Amino acid sequence: MSKREETIQHFSGLFKENSSRIEKGSSGLINSFRKEAMDQFRELGIPDRKNEAYKYINLDPWFNTKYKSYFVPEEADFMAASDFRCEVVELESYNKILLNGFSPKDNGTIEGLPEGIWVGSLAEASERFPDIVEKHYARYARNGKDGLIPLNTALASDGMFVHVKKGVSLSKPIQVINLVHSDTDMFVQHRNLIVVEDNAELPMIVCDHALSPQKFLTNAVTEIYVGENARLDMLRVQNEHNNAAKLTHTFIHQERNSNAVSNNITLHGGMVRNSTYHRLNGEGAECNAYGLYLADRWQHVDNFVSIDHAYPNCLSNQLFKGVLDDYATGAFNGRILVNEGAQKTLAYQKNNNILLTDDARMDTKPQLEIYADDVKCSHGATVGQLDEEAMFYLKSRGINKTEARLMLMFGFAHEVIANIKTEALRQRIDELVLQRLRGELSRCANCSLDCDK
């Protein structure tokens, strides 16, 4: 049996053995998608390098491990995890913890949260708000070539659900602190659903951390609906360790005149793959997809972006930047699809990278599929070193080489950070990035949990 077959068999078996357990913790609605999804996964398997969108990543070593798969946290585990201090937490925000992909079942309460917003367990929400969940669940997460998505649909039990009613807006962001913590190697799959109704506004931060040194593999699917005239501002900060792999698939479905920002900031992680999809599903919709990745040692950071211009008069903008050190590798794959009839589309893409060593490597590839004629589209990618002229300028003022390099890397990264609207958050991310570039940021710095590193 080939490796590929083996993995398929493994998950098939897992599905069969555990289906009653999985289904018990979930609603009938969510369960109703599982069987078909599993069948689809059996056909597709885990994506390999033959899949154009996974050309530069090797998932094998992460899938050839025996993980513990279903660890349902108890109340005490949530209590312990809530001691964790996220580096971003100083910020004023409404906090919620997701532990190993599970949310506490607390009826979506957060102290002080305004009326009209519910933030909590998806499993719980699918019982409480079946209509909303039914309307949106498994509607947007569509990619017929990526087996990881049906794998998630088949196996995920819980995740974060956020619902913002029509016209409601938030002054402080919702912050989801996404933790993995286990005493055995663990495979985590969770599913998030975020619904921002017409004219509503949701600022949101997701912070990924690994709290114990075990090997972790996360495969997370997030579906986001942004209604007419609604706004979404989604910032993700990833700070896991080198023994953790993170695969995220974020599908943002945007209606008429909506505006959505996605920003993935990857500070640490053994292997990170972020797939970000924006579907502009109504006239006048606008999206900004940003990303910043800082990788060293043998880390790999892979960003896949897909912008689907389905209607006329929409605007999309992609800006991804990365700094790779040591033997780190990275990939950027940015797809722009302009459908027939999506006239007056504006679509921009930029990917700039700095390699600090000869051994670091970056693969960057635009993928433009344009079927309309009245379209403005631009893309550009660079892979280079730090600017020698700028280095000399800084040094000529007395700044030493190490500090000059740091300043240039920071300045380079800042172009992405500058797009964060809230000043306090922008400053915080600036500090984190600077710490990371100085090599001072560790996953343990702010953690009060008792682990042996």
Place this chain on the structure above:
Amino acid sequence: MLQIENLKVEIEGKEILKGISLNVKKGEIHAIMGPNGSGKSTLAAVLAGKEFGEITNGKITYMGKDLMDMEPEDRSKEGIFLGFQYPIEIPGVSMVNFMRTALNEHRKYRGEEAMSSSDFLKLMREKKELVKIESGLTSRSVNEGFSGGEKKRNEIFQMAMLEPRLAILDETDSGLDIDALRIVANGVNQLKTAENSTIVITHYQRLLDYIVPDFVHVLYDGKIVKSGDKSLALELEDKGYDWIKKDVESVSYE
């Protein structure tokens, strides 16, 4: 303060500086003039420690120390300042952060404590006044989107912040209108003391009406072909560089 002895520099196999000797004493202002491509910028960059080309001959002594194997940052901390002909834009690095880092590196080198934020901001305000740069400029990224004139003023502002012993100003006048030229020259003059020295590199005599040199040297084809006092600059203005060229060429025919 600075002695250059028979300095020869090659870039990509081509000799650019062909044996330059220059002696700058404490308190002096030297002007280096010459047609484009004669090697003025190369000389300035070599003094500031830019690594390009190869120094094939000669010696540079600064304050009794051999300058050759000193890093650019150490030269700066020892008091050498280069005002760039084309200041570099550095997106994402704020002027404030840039200058604070630089100033504190200088202070550390002298064994002084880092400056407090409030003292630093006060100093910045004071020095900005000197070159009349808009206060908004220092909250922006280094030189990013600055006009030509703003970039030049920003060079003198940095000079004011760092108070060098030896300032080398590379075509600080180019691209400035007469008002801006006055402001820049005025800034340079206010920073002048009996203890520090200045090398002014310029193509035109105009700047020297405001910054009055003690010595004028004419650089042509990698060599100093003529030295004199400030009247040499006026003579050049009158007769143009062709006069020098003819002179040099006729000499080499003899």
